Amino acid sequence: MQNVDAPGVPTRRAALKLLDAVLRRGLALEQAMDNAAQGLAPNDRGLAHAIAAETLRRLPDLDALIDSATKQRLPDDAKARFALRIALVQALVLGTPGHAAIATVLPLVDGGPRKLVHGVFGTLVRSGVVLPEPPALPDAVALRWHAAWGDQMIEDAERAIAVPPPLDLTLRDPTAAPALAGKSLMPGHLRLDEKGAVPGLEGYAEGGWWVQDLAASIPARLIGKGQGRALDLCAAPGGKTLQLAANGWQVTAVDVSESRLARLRDNLERTGLAAEVVAADLLDWAPAEPADAVLLDAPCSATGIFRRHPDVLHRVRPSQISEMAELQTRLFARAAAWVKPGGVLVFSTCSLEQKEGEAQLAHFLANHSDFAIDPVRIEELPEGVTPRADGSLRLLPGLLADVGGMDGFFIARLRRNG
Numbered sequence: 001m002q003n004v005d006a007p008g009v010p011t012r013r014a015a016l017k018l019l020d021a022v023l024r025r026g027l028a029l030e031q032a033m034d035n036a037a038q039g040l041a042p043n044d045r046g047l048a049h050a051i052a053a054e055t056l057r058r059l060p061d062l063d064a065l066i067d068s069a070t071k072q073r074l075p076d077d078a079k080a081r082f083a084l085r086i087a088l089v090q091a092l093v094l095g096t097p098g099h100a101a102i103a104t105v106l107p108l109v110d111g112g113p114r115k116l117v118h119g120v121f122g123t124l125v126r127s128g129v130v131l132p133e134p135p136a137l138p139d140a141v142a143l144r145w146h147a148a149w150g151d152q153m154i155e156d157a158e159r160a161i162a163v164p165p166p167l168d169l170t171l172r173d174p175t176a177a178p179a180l181a182g183k184s185l186m187p188g189h190l191r192l193d194e195k196g197a198v199p200g201l202e203g204y205a206e207g208g209w210w211v212q213d214l215a216a217s218i219p220a221r222l223i224g225k226g227q228g229r230a231l232d233l234c235a236a237p238g239g240k241t242l243q244l245a246a247n248g249w250q251v252t253a254v255d256v257s258e259s260r261l262a263r264l265r266d267n268l269e270r271t272g273l274a275a276e277v278v279a280a281d282l283l284d285w286a287p288a289e290p291a292d293a294v295l296l297d298a299p300c301s302a303t304g305i306f307r308r309h310p311d312v313l314h315r316v317r318p319s320q321i322s323e324m325a326e327l328q329t330r331l332f333a334r335a336a337a338w339v340k341p342g343g344v345l346v347f348s349t350c351s352l353e354q355k356e357g358e359a360q361l362a363h364f365l366a367n368h369s370d371f372a373i374d375p376v377r378i379e380e381l382p383e384g385v386t387p388r389a390d391g392s393l394r395l396l397p398g399l400l401a402d403v404g405g406m407d408g409f410f411i412a413r414l415r416r417n418g
């Protein structure tokens with residue numbers, strides 16, 4: 001007889017596949033979605049994603065609970081551990097009634113330790129356990145960030161993982177705000193009071209705005225308005241291309257990823273903004289002539305966007321950070337060659353690793369005597385955010401925490417001698 005899952009089980013099976021993809025195979029959660037959630041209805045797909053993402057936010061605490069209730073420690077990759085994580089996160093975080101949380105998860109360990117999973121779950125839930133607030137960071141991340149940034153950053157990061165971030169919009173025309181409730185933390189920015197499905201929001205179809213975290217909007221803001229030629233390097237899916245085009249620049253947007261460029265083209269079409277789009281590897285490609293402004297939003301570990309993508313906390317290894325840093329150094333040097341004398345170069349990474357920020361800038365300056373930092377001014381930033389003493393910008397998790405925070409970033413603006 002064919003084995004048919006009871007209602008709700010395929011969604012938990014998909015959540016388990018997602019966690020397996022991130023934790024055992026090192027894939028990004030979003031990258032794993034299509035395969036893991038195949039065949040699920042959109043709502044169930046959303047639920048599978050929410051279960052997996054919430055598990056990743058709370059993983060060290062969930063594991064500590066599980067370990068407190070098992071005589072022998074379950075191996076990290078044991079199916080029973082995955083099943084318990086999924087059952088517990090539903091019962092303790094997502095508000096699923098205990099019986100439903102466990103009933104939909106037990107089939108995931110069919111032929112395995114069902115009794116153990118049932119017993120551990122029952123013991124914990126009956127004892128009224130709660131997960132600690134704020135959640136703990138994984139040990140390896142906490143050690144690395146503590147060494148780089150100290151105690152306060154760890155506290156701030158822990159508070160920041162607890163909840164998914166707010167939804168920020170960048171407005172095509174800063175003077176024409178859509179009829180959506182929210183607060184503006186900078187001109188042309190709107191932080192929505194309520195999150196909803198983006199395509200259904202007022203003004204989406206007309207292209208009056210695009211979704212972009214406030215921090216991610218700063219690199220292009222530092223280039224400002226202009227009419228000359230701008231290169232947006234590593235451009236897809238295109239938030240910064242749209243900003244530059246809306247600010248009057250003749251933009252050439254380059255990225256190696258065809259699939260991400262398809263999203264950039266959709267964004268251009270929706271907003272009615274124009275840019276030349278080039279699919280190329282920047283290690284081979286070069287522009288026909290230098291530009292007035294160059295923005296390099298370099299590929300990185302993406303540890304700065306851990307609030308939206310909690311998988312980065314668990315899958316990014318130090319060796320990957322070093323590899324990305326090497327690529328950034330090469331891209332930074334290439335980008336510099338394409339800046340006109342007197343022109344501007346902005347370098348950014350959505351990373352909380354100094355190797356992908358401060359160290360890149362130091363190395364660049366040591367090797368490019370024809371460039372100097374063009375210091376970011378306080379009036380170019382949201383209230384409460386200040387540049388570093390050298391004029392570059394380090395955005396850490398505690399910033400603007402009372403109004404929903406912002407992603408982690410490193411940003412530097414440089415000017416080529418005229």
Ligand SMILES: C[S@@+](CC[C@H](N)C(=O)[O-])C[C@H]1O[C@@H](n2cnc3c(N)ncnc32)[C@H](O)[C@@H]1O
Pocket residue numbers: 233234235236237238239240241254255256257260280281282283297298299300350
């Ligand atoms: C941080 S994301 C860019 C986000 C984009 N700037 C935005 O604001 O929407 C980094 C991008 O670098 C691209 N990339 C990575 N290596 C590249 C290379 N060698 N040449 C060109 N693009 C590359 C990736 O495809 C990815 O889209």
